[in-house]
Amino acid sequence: MDLQLLSPLVAENLGSAAFFRPELALTFGAMALFLVDLAWKHHPGRSGRLAAVALLVLAVAAGLLAAQPVEARSLFNGMIATDGFATFFKWLFLAAAAVTVMIAAPGKDFPPARLGEFYALLVATVLGMFLMASAKDLLMAYLAIELVSMTSYVMAGFKKGDRRATEASLKYVIYGGVASGVMLFGMSYLYGLLRTTNFAEMAVRIQDLQATGLPAAATKLTLVVAMVFVTAGIGYKVASVPWHMWCPDVYEGAPTPFTAFLSVGPKAAGFALALRFFFGALAGPSGVAGGLPVAAGGVPWPAIVGLMSVATMTLGNLTALSQTNLKRLLAYSSIAHAGYALMGLSAVSDTGVQAIMIYMAIYLVMNLGAFLVVILVAEATGSESILDYKGLARRHPLAATSFAIFLFSLTGIPPFAGFMGKWYLFYAVLERVPGPGGSWYAALAVVGALNSAVSLYYYARIIRAMFIDAPYEAHPAPIKSSPVYTILLGTAATAVLVFGVWWTPIVDWSTASLHMFKG
Amino acid sequence: MQISLSHFLAVGALLFSFGLVTVATRRNAVGVLMGVELILNGANINFAAFNHYVVGGISGQIFALFVIVLAAAEAAVGLAIVLAVFQTFKTIDVRAADLMRE
Numbered sequence: 114m115d116l117q118l119l120s121p122l123v124a125e126n127l128g129s130a131a132f133f134r135p136e137l138a139l140t141f142g143a144m145a146l147f148l149v150d151l152a153w154k155h156h157p158g159r160s161g162r163l164a165a166v167a168l169l170v171l172a173v174a175a176g177l178l179a180a181q182p183v184e185a186r187s188l189f190n191g192m193i194a195t196d197g198f199a200t201f202f203k204w205l206f207l208a209a210a211a212v213t214v215m216i217a218a219p220g221k222d223f224p225p226a227r228l229g230e231f232y233a234l235l236v237a238t239v240l241g242m243f244l245m246a247s248a249k250d251l252l253m254a255y256l257a258i259e260l261v262s263m264t265s266y267v268m269a270g271f272k273k274g275d276r277r278a279t280e281a282s283l284k285y286v287i288y289g290g291v292a293s294g295v296m297l298f299g300m301s302y303l304y305g306l307l308r309t310t311n312f313a314e315m316a317v318r319i320q321d322l323q324a325t326g327l328p329a330a331a332t333k334l335t336l337v338v339a340m341v342f343v344t345a346g347i348g349y350k351v352a353s354v355p356w357h358m359w360c361p362d363v364y365e366g367a368p369t370p371f372t373a374f375l376s377v378g379p380k381a382a383g384f385a386l387a388l389r390f391f392f393g394a395l396a397g398p399s400g401v402a403g404g405l406p407v408a409a410g411g412v413p414w415p416a417i418v419g420l421m422s423v424a425t426m427t428l429g430n431l432t433a434l435s436q437t438n439l440k441r442l443l444a445y446s447s448i449a450h451a452g453y454a455l456m457g458l459s460a461v462s463d464t465g466v467q468a469i470m471i472y473m474a475i476y477l478v479m480n481l482g483a484f485l486v487v488i489l490v491a492e493a494t495g496s497e498s499i500l501d502y503k504g505l506a507r508r509h510p511l512a513a514t515s516f517a518i519f520l521f522s523l524t525g526i527p528p529f530a531g532f533m534g535k536w537y538l539f540y541a542v543l544e545r546v547p548g549p550g551g552s553w554y555a556a557l558a559v560v561g562a563l564n565s566a567v568s569l570y571y572y573a574r575i576i577r578a579m580f581i582d583a584p585y586e587a588h589p590a591p592i593k594s595s596p597v598y599t600i601l602l603g604t605a606a607t608a609v610l611v612f613g614v615w616w617t618p619i620v621d622w623s624t625a626s627l628h629m630f631k632g
Numbered sequence: 633m634q635i636s637l638s639h640f641l642a643v644g645a646l647l648f649s650f651g652l653v654t655v656a657t658r659r660n661a662v663g664v665l666m667g668v669e670l671i672l673n674g675a676n677i678n679f680a681a682f683n684h685y686v687v688g689g690i691s692g693q694i695f696a697l698f699v700i701v702l703a704a705a706e707a708a709v710g711l712a713i714v715l716a717v718f719q720t721f722k723t724i725d726v727r728a729a730d731l732m733r734e
Binding site: 251252255256259263266267270273274275276277279280281282283284286287290291294295297298300301302304305308309310361362365366441 | 641644648651652655661664665667668671672674675676678679681682686687691692694695698699702705706709710712713714716717719720721726729730731732
């Protein structure tokens, strides 16, 4: 190929780079973190300095993201898109990463000698999640998922010589490797059948396949199998049944600040990619989603997602009932919450998309807050058992009160923010009740409501332990916590309370960000 | 015998199935990682074959190239984790690393 032929491609890439600045900042930021990690190898104030650099990198990325023009466009020859939808999720990822940077610095899980590596990997993960939220091509989706996964495998096993952490990362790398391999295999069939890797072109080809009469049974079957395989890869990322098995073990074994990040960041990224794939490649070229049945290959995908949602929330909640380790309990609770969010996906409507976006934003605050309390207590007592939460109200009133707020919010009780998040999800489902397949949507909403009731039982068990049960010792010592934790806890609890009664900002923000580039 | 697309697809599907079986049955952690590699290579054969027989251009081959690079990265991370498992548990039998239960 001579230069003449290449120059439009070069021009396209150079032009795209102007809309790729936050990602570039993260790329160079991760590399810079590795360098300053070496430069300050023996510096006494290492932890604080590294945290400051990591926060600076995230702040630069945030500044560039804010400065980016809002109009939607396709970049790098259709590999990724910048649009309001992606930007919304990018803000969530930056927020989750910033909180993780702050809670990792004073913690015991990360010795100062290895903190720099952790921050560099974390920033690289954020880059991967940025790409997941904006991918509009199978290749980019696969690369982004793998970037997030591979850095996560390392961070899950970050505690050297710790048996549970090592086991967690081994299980994670095996499950993750198989899930992404299966997804890749599905992608290879999609590529062969539809002769493209671009989401928008895939949607057109699927329409063509349906329009040219009934495609051969083998073609249909291949399409369905391929779609199921791709769903497996995404389902593993959001920890939905039946691809959730890694989740409790990894959450329990990984360093808790990273668990907190994993439960909100990559999960939200998985949902962003799921929405992009579902609406970009399956739902037809131009808002066929308005007319409900998305039936690629003769299979009603919304119904399948609905079944996944029911299975995920039910299994997550029922298994959480018997957990005594708080990290494990929150792992099952996070599986259940993936189930709730899937309700929004099964509604296949703009309302559903918006409900997921709102829910992910609120879930980020309340779940990070809940994990923050677990970290705070584990730092003081060295335990994650529910027994050590007995009498927490007397030992650390702020932690106990804010934990209660987060748990009520996770249950979905008004007037906490979790209630209005769930309200939008249920609204999206109930909106479908008068239409085709309405009774199924009604059943889905009923199961969702029942599950919320079940979840109250195990959340309330923690609250009872904290406020009603007597602590082990007669005169328990008050728990001391780092001021960083106190400030973050207070902020998160306030946010949950404020958004519970005044949710207009989140809703307005998500309404403005609803636009998804599909060209 | 003419080698056609279906022959390549059969090889790809076989590699994929062998990979899944390997992951499910091996006790040696390195063996499990090799199973993951088989799965990826099964997909790679599909990409290259579809590219040649159906799609044309080079998109499928590019995809396969990216997958090869990622497979190498994943093997590096995977082997590092297996090394950590060996240092911690003094074995790379995946059954040994099973402390966390319901």
